[in-house]
Amino acid sequence: MKLLKSVLISSLLAAASFSASAKTEIINGAGASFPHPIYAKWAEEYQKETGIRINYQAIGSGGGIRQITAKTVDFGASDAPLDVKKLAKEDMIQFPMVMGAIVPVINVPGIEPGALKLTGKILADIYMGNIKKWNDERISALNPGVNIPNQAIYVVHRSDGSGTTYNFTDYLSRVSSEWKENIGKNTDITWPKKATTIGGNGNAGVANFVRRTRGAIGYVEYAYAKQNSLTYTQLASADGKFLQPNMDTFQAAAANADWANAPGFRLLLNNQPGADSWPMTAATFILMHKDQKNAKKAQHIIDFFEWSYEKGGDFAVGLDYIPMPEAVVEMVENVWKKDLTTDGKTIIK
Amino acid sequence: MLSTTMSRAVNSPELINGDSIFHRLSFTSAILIFLVLIGIIISLIDGGWQALTEFGPGFVFRNVWDTVNSDFGAAAAIYGTLVSSLIAIVIAIPVGLGTAIFLAELAPGWISRPVSMAIELLAAVPSIIYGMWGLFVFAPWFSEGFQFWALENLVDLPLIGPWFDGPPIGIGLLTAGIILSFMILPIITALTRDALKTIPNVVREAAYGVGATPYEVITRVLLPSIKNAAVGAGILGLGRALGETMAVAFVIGGASRIETSLFMPASSISSTIAQQFNEATNEMHISALISLGLVLFVLTFIVMGAARLLLKKKS
Numbered sequence: 082m083k084l085l086k087s088v089l090i091s092s093l094l095a096a097a098s099f100s101a102s103a104k105t106e107i108i109n110g111a112g113a114s115f116p117h118p119i120y121a122k123w124a125e126e127y128q129k130e131t132g133i134r135i136n137y138q139a140i141g142s143g144g145g146i147r148q149i150t151a152k153t154v155d156f157g158a159s160d161a162p163l164d165v166k167k168l169a170k171e172d173m174i175q176f177p178m179v180m181g182a183i184v185p186v187i188n189v190p191g192i193e194p195g196a197l198k199l200t201g202k203i204l205a206d207i208y209m210g211n212i213k214k215w216n217d218e219r220i221s222a223l224n225p226g227v228n229i230p231n232q233a234i235y236v237v238h239r240s241d242g243s244g245t246t247y248n249f250t251d252y253l254s255r256v257s258s259e260w261k262e263n264i265g266k267n268t269d270i271t272w273p274k275k276a277t278t279i280g281g282n283g284n285a286g287v288a289n290f291v292r293r294t295r296g297a298i299g300y301v302e303y304a305y306a307k308q309n310s311l312t313y314t315q316l317a318s319a320d321g322k323f324l325q326p327n328m329d330t331f332q333a334a335a336a337n338a339d340w341a342n343a344p345g346f347r348l349l350l351n352n353q354p355g356a357d358s359w360p361m362t363a364a365t366f367i368l369m370h371k372d373q374k375n376a377k378k379a380q381h382i383i384d385f386f387e388w389s390y391e392k393g394g395d396f397a398v399g400l401d402y403i404p405m406p407e408a409v410v411e412m413v414e415n416v417w418k419k420d421l422t423t424d425g426k427t428i429i430k
Numbered sequence: 431m432l433s434t435t436m437s438r439a440v441n442s443p444e445l446i447n448g449d450s451i452f453h454r455l456s457f458t459s460a461i462l463i464f465l466v467l468i469g470i471i472i473s474l475i476d477g478g479w480q481a482l483t484e485f486g487p488g489f490v491f492r493n494v495w496d497t498v499n500s501d502f503g504a505a506a507a508i509y510g511t512l513v514s515s516l517i518a519i520v521i522a523i524p525v526g527l528g529t530a531i532f533l534a535e536l537a538p539g540w541i542s543r544p545v546s547m548a549i550e551l552l553a554a555v556p557s558i559i560y561g562m563w564g565l566f567v568f569a570p571w572f573s574e575g576f577q578f579w580a581l582e583n584l585v586d587l588p589l590i591g592p593w594f595d596g597p598p599i600g601i602g603l604l605t606a607g608i609i610l611s612f613m614i615l616p617i618i619t620a621l622t623r624d625a626l627k628t629i630p631n632v633v634r635e636a637a638y639g640v641g642a643t644p645y646e647v648i649t650r651v652l653l654p655s656i657k658n659a660a661v662g663a664g665i666l667g668l669g670r671a672l673g674e675t676m677a678v679a680f681v682i683g684g685a686s687r688i689e690t691s692l693f694m695p696a697s698s699i700s701s702t703i704a705q706q707f708n709e710a711t712n713e714m715h716i717s718a719l720i721s722l723g724l725v726l727f728v729l730t731f732i733v734m735g736a737a738r739l740l741l742k743k744k745s
Binding site: 267289 | 494495496497498499561565570573597599600601679680682683684685686687695697704705706707708709711712716
């Protein structure tokens with residue numbers, strides 16, 4: 082009883098302090114879980130500087146799109162960009178906020194991180210079950226001098242729907258026509274039956290199975306591979322050069338991408354041109370309605386994004402995200418100026 | 431007792447008033463539950479309408495879950511749900527019953543009290559904890575401790591051999607079933623133990639008096655008299671197993687297919703919904719997931735109904 086009382090009192094106190102602080106403006110956003118750590122970090126730092134609170138809920142891209150369409154949040158976030166038709170229909174703008182990279186991780190006895198070379202085509206064949214052993218001649222041919230054991234391959238994938246799977250399967254669709262025709266891309270797909278597959282829940286689940294299962298290969302966000310010291314592999318760029326996954330090759334992918342010719346910034350960064358472009362790089366997007374009811378609030382939202390672009394880069398790198406290149410930021414700012422309106426008048430000066 | 435309150439209620443006006451308020455209040459609560467239930471069914475049908483009209487009643491029997499081409503069927507998820515729950519029940523009922531008998535009949539107080547408490551605590555553990563524990567602790571142990579052994583020794587057995595022919599990775603249908611059995615064990619144990627405790631001591635004394643051994647007392651006298659309670663406990667356990675989500679999502683492997691092997695990854699209805707709903711953007715996909723919810727609703731209803739019928743027949 083005493084416990085109950087103290088719980089009641091403390092929750093009342095919490096509620097009281099909450100309503101007191103609710104006077105400061107709160108900007109609500111919801112969506113993709115992949116950028117959640119960096120959005121949360123930016124929100125925290127931004128609040129320290131300006132007092133404006135950003136409340137971001139990582140409910141998943143699908144949820145983010147539904148919420149912003151229903152106008153229950155001020156901005157939505159999605160890993161997969163909406164197509165231009167849907168944007169026009171909902172009268173929304175879309176822009177890339179930050180980028181991440183996906184890396185293949187393996188567990189093959191005797192092979193060090195970054196030692197094994199793979200191409201996208203081989204990756205697709207492994208995930209389709211066309212290559213079932215690590216010492217398959219196509220892998221050996223790429224890796225002379227690496228002692229690869231005769232070991233069955235276990236393919237690890239995300240069992241939950243995720244933007245990571247969307248981008249990974251998009252990459253495989255780009256490099257393998259067989260994958261594109263038979264399997265396709267989505268946040269969650271029917272994995273080929275020919276391969277021996279293991280489904281892991283979230284990045285943590287995939288990382289766990291790869292670390293534990295001898296002969297496993299999986300795909301995780303770079304931050305995850307790095308923080309868990311997983312054995313990542315090299316991957317061939319679109320131009321055929323073998324690359325190590327690191328900030329330089331990720332940034333090259335972003336810089337070489339042709340954003341200017343992508344309406345609605347609808348651009349997936351996989352397999353971009355440029356010898357040094359890491360082939361599995363992905364931006365994550367923000368969605369906002371063009372017509373804003375509250376011009377002051379819209380200005381505050383944009384202020385936050387602008388601050389994140391300009392001052393948030395170091396935080397992003399610290400969390401293993403890739404900041405947007407300046408040229409892209411300029412394009413995004415132009416879209417803000419042109420498209421965000423209230424009663425037909427533009428908001429951003 | 432009842433008759434005195436009733437006569438007092440008739441005599442005193444205030445109490446009549448209080449009674450009628452109470453009556454209305456409880457009546458409203460009961461109706462409210464009913465309305466909520468109807469509301470849930472209607473919204474499930476409404477949300478799943480697109481998929482239900484597209485695929486028709488065949489939705490339940492189609493073994494396909496293709497999010498890329500928007501082609502959906504519930505068969506694999508239904509299979510995974512039923513089989514994992516069945517495994518859970520098959521393990522949990524004998525173990526739960528045995529534990530209950532030990533606690534209520536055989537163990538001295540200093541053992542039965544802490545063990546009872548431990549079992550009740552087991553019921554209070556959130557399901558996500560079971561999921562994490564299953565994935566990070568149980569699965570590796572299960573892989574090395576059982577699956578490798580099974581691959582060498584059980585695969586060639588007739589009939590049940592193919593159940594164990596799969597990758598020894600520690601997750602899959604069997605692991606999900608075992609984790610579920612841990613989760614429903616407390617409810618089955620607690621209910622049957624309480625039922626055993628309600629049997630008056632006279633019954634035991636009488637049985638011992640005619641010369642029965644403890645084994646005979648338990649199997650011939652006590653167990654038959656708690657049969658209904660035990661079946662009821664099984665039903666409640668089954669109900670929890672059918673709908674359990676997060677723990678299953680962690681260890682079942684998330685593959686929408688039907689395989690003979692219990693080592694293979696599979697999916698259950700609730701885990702499919704939990705894992706895919708957040709990131710589902712395609713309207714047909716969302717609709718199919720909501721239809722899955724409806725299927726689970728109906729499935730639970732059928733299983734519960736059947737179990738209730740069974741209970742009625744027995745008593």
